[in-house]
Amino acid sequence: MPVLDDPEEFEALAACPEPLLLGVRERKDPQDLAEGATYGYDRFGMLPDELAALAKRVAGTHHRIVLYHAMVGSQLDDSAFFIRELQESLAGFVSLRSLAPAMDYFDFGGGVPTSAYSLGFSFDYAGFVADLQRMVMAACDAAGLPHPHLVGEFGRYTVADHGVHIFRLGRVKQGQAGAPPWYLLDGSLMVALPDILIVSGQQFICLALNHHDAEAGPVVLGGRRTCDSDDFYPRPGDPPLILPLVGPQAPAEPLLIAFFGTGAYQAMLAGEGGAHHCLAPEAPKVVIEERGGELVTTVIPEQPPEDVLSELGYEVDW
Amino acid sequence: MPVLDDPEEFEALAACPEPLLLGVRERKDPQDLAEGATYGYDRFGMLPDELAALAKRVAGTHHRIVLYHAMVGSQLDDSAFFIRELQESLAGFVSLRSLAPAMDYFDFGGGVPTSAYSLGFSFDYAGFVADLQRMVMAACDAAGLPHPHLVGEFGRYTVADHGVHIFRLGRVKQGQAGAPPWYLLDGSLMVALPDILIVSGQQFICLALNHHDAEAGPVVLGGRRTCDSDDFYPRPGDPPLILPLVGPQAPAEPLLIAFFGTGAYQAMLAGEGGAHHCLAPEAPKVVIEERGGELVTTVIPEQPPEDVLSELGYEVDW
Missing domain, CATH: 3.20.20.10 (Alanine racemase)
Incomplete structure (x- = not known):
């Protein structure tokens, strides 16, 4: 209609x-x-x-x-x-x-x-x-x-809570005096969650999936698949983000950090399937669907560099 | 290095x-x-x-x-x-x-x-x-x-002034009492120029390409290829945007509105070549390059719906 x-x-x-x-x-x-x-x-x-x-x-x-x-x-x-x-x-x-x-x-x-x-x-x-x-x-x-x-x-x-984005902690960098440490993620926050920049005050539920026995404290997440000074979360003025404190080096079992409620708008605002900021590839996806009463899982691998380059008009032959 | x-x-x-x-x-x-x-x-x-x-x-x-x-x-x-x-x-x-x-x-x-x-x-x-x-x-x-x-x-x-985005005015809607009219564009501002939302206070040079004889006054642009209430420019608190006033109906020769200085970041932040907000297609592109002392023009048509759907995992066969 x-x-x-x-x-x-x-x-x-x-x-x-x-x-x-x-x-x-x-x-x-x-x-x-x-x-x-x-x-x-x-x-x-x-x-x-x-x-x-x-x-x-x-x-x-x-x-x-x-x-x-x-x-x-x-x-x-x-x-x-x-x-x-x-x-x-x-x-x-x-x-x-x-x-x-x-x-x-x-x-x-x-x-x-x-x-x-x-x-x-x-x-x-x-x-x-x-x-x-x-x-x-x-x-x-x-x-x-x-x-x-x-x-x-x-x-x-309907869809916001049908998406979860999981980041792996790649590196911990000490913050300046009095500031929380930087948790540098193997991914990009602004590519995965554009609303952190677009919607003033947008919060997501962000939880650690492991290392629950570690002491917890405030941290700031940085997305190190871009070189953008805005690729961080929480934003200035937001409440602090409390996560397990895993020390200056990323631990042998990497800390996994999940953002929940990312199913509405985020992928489409980022331009699903396209070439992204600083050529950051899209993360692998795990799609879980119910088909005939069974849960069926499909894994879509990380966006390959050939895809990114072909979106930009390059013919890739390697 | x-x-x-x-x-x-x-x-x-x-x-x-x-x-x-x-x-x-x-x-x-x-x-x-x-x-x-x-x-x-x-x-x-x-x-x-x-x-x-x-x-x-x-x-x-x-x-x-x-x-x-x-x-x-x-x-x-x-x-x-x-x-x-x-x-x-x-x-x-x-x-x-x-x-x-x-x-x-x-x-x-x-x-x-x-x-x-x-x-x-x-x-x-x-x-x-x-x-x-x-x-x-x-x-x-x-x-x-x-x-x-x-x-x-x-x-x-180097690159900001190497991009211009041209919108066609599709429809004029009267504003509320005391507010400027809405110029509804056949395109999406937030898909084409994501910095209008991402960078607080971001201004672009925006000029009319025709109808220069018409009286000019303040207008607000809306991108009608999305249904997003944030798809407008200038943003609240920004200086007014002055353009030719072409009356309640879009004129027979459509008003063309150009945004200059869009060559840095905009396409990549939007996810070049991907599926966008509200399935808004990417506009046709005219690429002008110098090759061997000659200017060579290439036209890339509007992003076809098949491309958009295939980015989202649909197999299109029509």
């Missing part, structure tokens, strides 16, 4: 001989922006006047608007705020319904937070869904409308 | 039967960090004690240290600061020279700024080089040392 972001988009579809089921996207109102919604959300969707005009235009064709797409935000861990925002969207749905009587889906959009970024995270998912249903029911009952089907878009919630 | 970042790296090379010419990298001192140098620079190189110990170790082998690599920073547009930092590095060179008498290259590293990010940029390149030469000469004369060869690493300076 195409969800229209702009009245103009309908004109590209209007001539389709088959009747189309369409969605329409709302545009955030100035109040939302005043409340600190990310400015970039303003570019999506249509204002109430545009929605009404489009609904009238569509009503004169053999196509139908069946879905209203709310635009509320991302990673909304304040359930009360999330519900208040959706109440405004629901008012838009109710108001448009008289002009689009076939509209029986309320798509509350994204925003459901993932628990994958913090061990202490809590969000009452069941409570949120119950509140959402009650609110939709009440608003539609008050307007004498049937209860719409609910649709949600659970991207980050 | 390998430039050693760590004493341990020499041990991997020491057994090489051929005599090696080696460089050594200095580590920024605590004072540099106190002066606001990017914290991430601290992870590179060796402290004076480590350099001295390594020089003694190398002197007992058939290998030679011939280059001292200073670590000063990036895009240093304050020439006086740049020279002061290099003076400290030069003191390190002079001090190490007694233990590494074959060391006759002073690599002042990166830091030479590019003029490609701002039309009003000024930096006295010739004056900087003259000051650098005078300073090196004076310091070496005072220490009774021969004048070393100078090496610089001119990455950003």
Whole structure:
């Protein structure tokens, strides 16, 4: 089902001989922006006047608007705020319904937070869904409308905790006086986890997978497959990262450091399969899937240098 | 020539039967960090004690240290600061020279700024080089040392202005009351120019290539090949972007908007040739090279969907 972001988009579809089921996207109102919604959300969707005009235009064709797409935000861990925002969207749905009587889906959009970024995270998912249903029911009952089907878009919630990135500690370097030691990793943080640079304050759950008997203390991770002075974590101002302290030389059994919750966005923002910063190769991947009730494991080796060079236009023959 | 970042790296090379010419990298001192140098620079190189110990170790082998690599920073547009930092590095060179008498290259590293990010940029390149030469000469004369060869690493300076990214305006959307209109581009800003998100305050020279007769005013660009609320420019707090105002509908002759100075880092940070955010394809490329005195133009078409899907592990057969 195409969800229209702009009245103009309908004109590209209007001539389709088959009747189309369409969605329409709302545009955030100035109040939302005043409340600190990310400015970039303003570019999506249509204002109430545009929605009404489009609904009238569509009503004169053999196509139908069946879905209203709310635009509320991302990673909304304040359930009360999330519900208040959706109440405004629901008012838009109710108001448009008289002009689009076939509209029986309320798509509350994204925003459901993932628990994958913090061990202490809590969000009452069941409570949120119950509140959402009650609110939709009440608003539609008050307007004498049937209860719409609910649709949600659970991207980050669904995939963030399906990815783990494991780094091997290659070398320990003493920090300057008073500063934690550098843990130099055989990989690149900014290639594997671009959100550490892109999203201010982005945290990942980062844990050691071995050496749990060692004393623990603050460290700073550096990605030594690039020469970039920004290839480190945690970022300035972030809370310290506590990991086992393994001494100035990397131990014979290398420390393995896992970043959890990396399944949303990271590989695609890095340009999956492409040539990366400082020619850092992509790490080997272990893909674990359920097929017919069995867990099937596939290993994809480290990105070979031939691949990297061919992405850059070199013909490799060695 | 390998430039050693760590004493341990020499041990991997020491057994090489051929005599090696080696460089050594200095580590920024605590004072540099106190002066606001990017914290991430601290992870590179060796402290004076480590350099001295390594020089003694190398002197007992058939290998030679011939280059001292200073670590000063990036895009240093304050020439006086740049020279002061290099003076400290030069003191390190002079001090190490007694233990590494074959060391006759002073690599002042990166830091030479590019003029490609701002039309009003000024930096006295010739004056900087003259000051650098005078300073090196004076310091070496005072220490009774021969004048070393100078090496610089001119990455950003060399390539930033060799790339231009041209966007086509696809659609104009009115901004909220008091806000500039949205210019929605047939492309993605965050895929093409990742530094707009990665480097706080990063500016590019952005100019219209046509419609110069139209009235001009502030606009905000949105990249509509992704659905990301961060795919816009200029960023909050940046100066406004002034471009020709072409009305609510994109004109019949589309407005073309060029970003200059995109030749450094942008394609590699995005993952050149890979699958990108929201499956946004890479734009067509026009490569202009000089070959035998002639300008030769090569056109590389837009990244085809088959390429994007195959990077993600799909076998495409259509």
